[in-house]
Amino acid sequence: MEQQFDATLTGTDSEIDGTAQQITHADYSEAFEFRSIDGTLHLVIAKDQDGEWIRIDGTEPYLSSWIDELAEQAASHA
Secondary structure (H helix, E strand, O other), X not given: XXXXXXXXXXXXXXXXXXXXXXXXXXXEEEEEEEEEOOOOXXXXXXXXXXXXXXXXXXXXXXXXXXXXXXXXXXXXXX
């Protein structure tokens, strides 16, 4: 597993601070997991067969914009 990095997602009322890290997933070659510091948000994203980032697990509800936000932050820490 890769080293954790600080990540921030934009919520509807405020920013959500947390940590993210690359994880191993049996069905995807590249996946990242985000966990908020306060424990209220969990998000797992992965690249699908077409190279698009998709949400594969996490808490509900969620904002679809978080997928792109986390993917951008993951790319900058790769």
